[in-house]
Amino acid sequence: MIPAPFAYARPTTVDEALQAIADGGEDVKIMAGGQSLIPVMRLRLAAPETVVDLSKVAELRGVRDDGDAIVIGAMTTHHDVLVDPLIAQHAPLIAEATETVADRQVRARGTFGGALAHADPAGDLPAVALALDAEFVIAGPGGARRTVPAADFFVDYLTTALEEGELLVEIRVPKLAGEWGMHYEKFNRVAQAWSIVAVAAAVRREDGQIAEARIGLTNMGPTPLRARAAEAALAGAAASADAIAAAAQSAAEGTSPSSDLNGQADYRRHLAQVLTRRAVTAAAGL
Known part of the structure; x- marks a missing residue:
């Protein structure tokens, strides 16, 4: 039409x-x-x-180093995210999830900020931004800027903290200190499709234990969610398959997945547990 x-x-x-x-x-x-x-x-x-x-606004494109964070322009294409060395070094979880976004043609035109501002709960990048504690820099009328943490940016289904007259200009991703591993685990019906459920995991290991875990859930509610119960269970746990499997059982706590043609809510809860175990195991290097 x-x-x-x-x-x-x-x-x-x-x-x-x-x-x-x-x-x-x-x-x-x-x-x-x-x-x-x-x-x-x-x-x-x-x-x-x-x-x-916004395709001609050059200042909204590119990735730069800003000391304790990397900054990704909102109009940076998915392709440019995939090949950027700063992202590969400091936030490989973003690149890994971006590689699963749609197909090559969409990745050549689609943008990092556009996908986040669209806020589709089945989209791959919002949960990643949540797991990495990203911050969203928003420009408003008169040139005023404000910064919103990822935890507050996604408000409801297809709804963000962007207000009338505002524009998402860049995303700040903190550099993580310590021994971190990351992995994105996605389950969909066919290649290039939206996630039925996906899990973004970042794990910091220390002395054979999991010192910290951050787990973002895709399509387990109207917004991306952190698997807080699983994160708490993993903190201080042994970096072992048994400990991870036990913690993953609580991955769906506090979620509200929908039921549709792709899967019922209880099926999605089961997937969240399975994919959390897989994602955390890979992120922990096991």
């Missing part, structure tokens, strides 16, 4: 983008890679008054 008529703006700076959003009327959509927006516009499930295309 053909989208409904809309006005189109293509700014070249963040300030121009914010002004275009302010001038765009009551219903403005921001287009990053367009991989989620364009299909719903073609189906007329969305009919914005104005589309603000």
